Amino acid sequence: MYSEIKNGGVTSAKGYKAAGVACGIKDGIKRDFAMVVSEKTANAAGVFTRNVVKGHSLQLTLKNLRATGKADAVVVNSGCANACVGADGDEAALKVVEYAAKKLNTKPENIIINSTGVIGKVLDWKAAVHGVDLAFDALSVEGGTDAEAAIMTTDTVKKEYAVSFELNGKTINIGGMAKGSGMIHPNMGTMISVITTDAAVSSDILQRALRETADCTYNRVSVDGDTSVCDMTVIMANGLAGNDEISDWDSPERELFSEMLKVVCEYLARMLAKDGEGATKLMEVKVVNAENKEQAYTIACAIAKSPLVKTAMFGEDANWGRILTAAGYSGAEFNPDTVDVYIGDVMTCKNGCALDFDEDAALVVLKKNEVVITVDMKAGDAWDRMWSCDFSYDYVKINGSYRT
């Protein structure tokens, strides 16, 4: 029904070029400035952090994107979050956007900007403007991977993915890149994702589809429960695939588009969890047969966030007691006497009671780099899940010394 594009990413769809350059926001050697450009003005949408505190670059994007629903380009710097610095931060973001717009011969409102990195420093807009020049000269279809490199902070692997599929005889491509690591949690903690497609989709549909997709992909990732101040997922749809614009939510075309968007975002979301700071393994927490979706979500979230569950995963310890404990304090009401807990396919607890399970079999599961924890509530037919990762020495090491 769809095919993966080999080495696909943010420039896999028709009409997109990208670049990632070192402009001196970091040390002048590491890439710190990314640009993704559509050759034709694209419809665009975004989902943003719900943190009460919002970075200045993000605030500008929020304002512009809501007003226009259009974009020609996305520019993102790493090394500085441009957050909590007052009017200077607003001004810096605006200067970069104005310069990029001039360079790309468009309106400032059509430039999506964001910044990630340390809070409390004003974006060096002169360096960023230099970045615009450098990136503009380097724009290419191959530049997607450099762009990804430029938005990474403590990420250890690049996160890119793209698929292609047929829609009414036209080939549609959707691809994207993401950066994550620490502070990832439902509602976009230090997480940036840029998705591009050549499908023609109206801005309204794009916004609704992205929101829905984010809710079941990026918003189901938790690394440490913290959410950041300036992070986002954005999508551009430039229509170069030549399909009739998708503008009816109830159409099969929209449904197919949403499904494919989910494939891309789920892939990237899993990569984010797996590459959580210091993570040695991906942890997927599924709560099934719950009374309702909210109960399933609340319990999955508490388990995925629990430092005790996460350290047990790191220690490869089948400590289902901590899993049940986290469910118990999640805030969800439930009857513990019907709950089964599985680690991989090993049932460790039945009806809320310990089982004399095969520890060796559980260890085989726990030694893998992806572990699925399933909590069967036996109370209904709702379900939800979270992706998370284990909690290691390296998490402490990375975060004990990030700023200085």
Added chain:
Amino acid sequence: MYSEIKNGGVTSAKGYKAAGVACGIKDGIKRDFAMVVSEKTANAAGVFTRNVVKGHSLQLTLKNLRATGKADAVVVNSGCANACVGADGDEAALKVVEYAAKKLNTKPENIIINSTGVIGKVLDWKAAVHGVDLAFDALSVEGGTDAEAAIMTTDTVKKEYAVSFELNGKTINIGGMAKGSGMIHPNMGTMISVITTDAAVSSDILQRALRETADCTYNRVSVDGDTSVCDMTVIMANGLAGNDEISDWDSPERELFSEMLKVVCEYLARMLAKDGEGATKLMEVKVVNAENKEQAYTIACAIAKSPLVKTAMFGEDANWGRILTAAGYSGAEFNPDTVDVYIGDVMTCKNGCALDFDEDAALVVLKKNEVVITVDMKAGDAWDRMWSCDFSYDYVKINGSYRT
């Protein structure tokens, strides 16, 4: 107004003896069974975990204490939580209580029992009954410290404290012991505290005073955000001080008693936070000048729980951005543009904006073993606080290998 009792603890009040023995629930060498006995049946009260899942020993205590409001003794074992094991767990707790009651010549309903340790194993009631015998023979005023040793799991220091004060010409003593470490969080995560007093206080007043005290002491401690399935604070008041029974909530006597109870519990609560698993320092988070108490609590709680703030404390990094970020995602609504953040007495952020503060002065604060973080909302006159600790390599080490 009150004096600390030197080396005071759970047997400082008149008429209490205690013992802590090794009965074989652990390895036969480590103390694992504690008993605290009042020579006269005491009025008693308790505050218990709000986890949906509750240990079997705790369930029995909940039932008995609510019915009687009385107790002659508290027995607590470590090494086994007696949780999530079904009817066998209920039966084991009952057998121990029945035996202890016979030994102490009282009703089973007057024995408070609890268990802490690994979830999913039935309490070895034969070992515990042996523990009753051993402890009974060892009961003494000096035995308080042994009792404390017997309830410790991953605690590294003993937590005991007692004060004495005058009430209408009578000398009243209040003392107690506590165990904590990991999984401590508001609402009694793996936290056990036994308080004793020789004051005469009605059961109703005792319950209300303990609830109120727990809310501003033990329920303001967070180590890792997890809350456990079988933990509690209980208090016994045997009246041997000879005061007229405190039975009027609005009396000055009750107010003084509550105040003294808070002194004891706050001392123990701070020790719990400071001795959090792997902790190198106590972190006190104060949110002041908030719009209302709930806002202050919500924000303090998010900061105290944030793994990023806690690792920054471990790394002695004045990373106020993470503090403000945690406030922002706490769920509380507020205007970030009025918020100041202090690390110790160093203002690091004013009106939501970075300050060019003295990093050396901040480092002096951060190198101490107690760090106060203050968030000034400048929005009202409510305040709240949480005690927490930093997040270290040792936290991961301890919890990556606890069960096996």
